Amino acid sequence: MKAAAARVAVLGAGLAGATCARMLTDAGFNVQLFDKSRGVGGRLATRRAEWTAPDSSLQRANFDHGAPGFNAHSQDFCAFVEQAHRDGLLARWVPSMAPGSYAPxxxxxxxxxxxxxxxxxxxxxxxxxxxxGCTVDGLRREHGGWCLLSAGETVSTELDAVVLALPPPQAAALLAPHQLAWAQRLQAMPMLPGWTLMGTTTEPDPGANTDAGWGLGWPTSGPLAWVVRNDAKPGRIRTPGQAQWVLHATAAWSHTHLEAPAAEVQAALQQALAVWLGRSLDWQHVAVHRWRYASVPRAAATPGRCWWDAGTGLGVCGDALGGAGVEGAWLSARALALAMTAAP
Ligand SMILES: Cc1cc2nc3c(=O)[nH]c(=O)nc-3n(C[C@H](O)[C@H](O)[C@H](O)COP(=O)(O)OP(=O)(O)OC[C@H]3O[C@@H](n4cnc5c(N)ncnc54)[C@H](O)[C@@H]3O)c2cc1C
Structure with missing residues (x-):
């Protein structure tokens, strides 16, 4: 595809969309990025919570309620994360494991x-x-180019190419009228759901230093898969006398309780933490989030790690094609950008 003046829309500003958009822009394409959320990041997500304490003071805490962190294995992704580390964008977290955790x-x-x-x-x-804040809900072919539709409005026209960097079910819905075979393959890809609890409790010892405690727990049974002390992660704000928790339920438990009321899920996960810790907790603030599409099971990447049809100008990337996880999303986006910028 010729870069000069080529107009490309990238749908989804998670790691895959942001990476693909950056690489295409650097190669000379004219790129617009769209996301339905208020900001970028997708499943690399942090929730800002505010609540009023019983003494009427305003309290704040941040919770990383999507991926808690990620690994790097491939040479290319390792090189990327090491550069991001040098640039001060990433920190290495080697958490102390909670007693009773699954021991890798x-x-x-x-x-x-x-x-x-x-x-x-x-x-x-x-x-x-x-x-x-722009949910793209339709793609239309018009005068030889692509148009993007959102809530009945046309949000972009005369596009030479559209990149879908969305979770598979959301990409499938947009692709179905234009690339039925791709849509069907995406629809058939399994996605694991996840319920996540975000909350703060009063530390049993107000003088306790989280550095001296543990940062991560991997329970071996029960509803919880990950117990994260969010305030033990690098670069996070710590509040004396307060513990900040992010609890991820197992995919199996989340699947069984996918349509359960949030209050019921919240109570079950609070109870699971108390049982696992063997003590009761004094909750100050608590909320839950349901990830209908949290992650894809680890699997071999799709050949080529992405799909690109130079004839129609449609491309697809993301964790599901790249082999799962944050690394899979990045590898897939890079593969798509390289395919699109390759000589015709
Ligand atoms: C709870 C949880 C735990 C996880 N744990 C790990 C882990 O330990 N290690 C690991 O490597 N990975 C983990 N992951 C998975 C990892 O976060 C993802 O694989 C990766 O972030 C996916 O990136 P992506 O860019 O492909 O997709 P996403 O980050 O999902 O980005 C897609 C973007 O598209 C936007 N969007 C969707 N539909 C539309 C639309 N119609 N119009 C416009 N925008 C749209 C969304 O708002 C989103 O921003 C976890 C995820 C979750 C939720």
Whole structure:
């Protein structure tokens, strides 16, 4: 595809969309980025919570309620994260494991964007034309180019190419009228759901230093898969006398309780933490979030890690094609940008 003046819309400003948009822009394409959320990051997400304490003071805490962190294995992704580390966008987190955790052979060591999870995507997408709060719900072919539709309005026209960097079910809905075979393959891809609890409790010992405690727990049974002390992660704000928790339920438990009322899920996860810790907790603030499409099961990447049809100008990337997880999303986006910028 010829870069000069080529107009490309990238749908989804998670890591895949931000990375693809950045690489295409750097190669000379005229790129617009769209996301339905208020900001970038997608499942690299941080929730800002505010509540009023019993003494009427305003309290605040941030919770990384999507991916807690990620690993890097491939040479290309390792090179990317090491550069991001040098640029101050990522920190290495080697959490102390909670007693009673599943014990892996190697201690977990995760990359964590700082100061919050979307920070990595914010840096990658900095300066790119970005429209947030825009759910693209239709693609139309008109006068040889693509149009984007959102809530009955045309939001972009005369596009030479459209990149879908969306979770598979959302990409499938847009592709069905134009690329039925791709849509059917995306629709058939399994996605794991996840219920997440975000909350703060009063520390049993107000003088306790979270550095001296543990940062991560992997329960071996029950509803909880990950117990994260969010305030033990690098670059996060710590409040004396307060513990900040992010609890991720297992995919199986989340699947069984997918349509359960939030209050019921919240109570069950609070109870699960108390049972696992073996003590009662004094909750100050608590909320839950349901990820209908949290992650894709680890699997071999799709051949080529992306789909690109130069004839129609449609491209698809994201974790589901790249082999799962944050690394899969980045590898897929890079593969698509390279395919699109390759000589015709
Ligand atoms: C609870 C949880 C735990 C996880 N744990 C890990 C882990 O330990 N390690 C790991 O590697 N990965 C983990 N992941 C998965 C990881 O976060 C994802 O694989 C990765 O972030 C996916 O990036 P992406 O860019 O492909 O998709 P996303 O980040 O989902 O980005 C897609 C974007 O598209 C936008 N969008 C969707 N539909 C539309 C539309 N119609 N119009 C416009 N915009 C739209 C969304 O708002 C979103 O911003 C976890 C995820 C969750 C939720």
């Amino acid at each position: 052979l190697d201690a977990p060591a995760l990359w964590v964007p700082v100061p919050d999870m979307p920070a990595l995507c914010r840096a990658i997408a900095a300066g790119l034309p970005l429209q947030t």
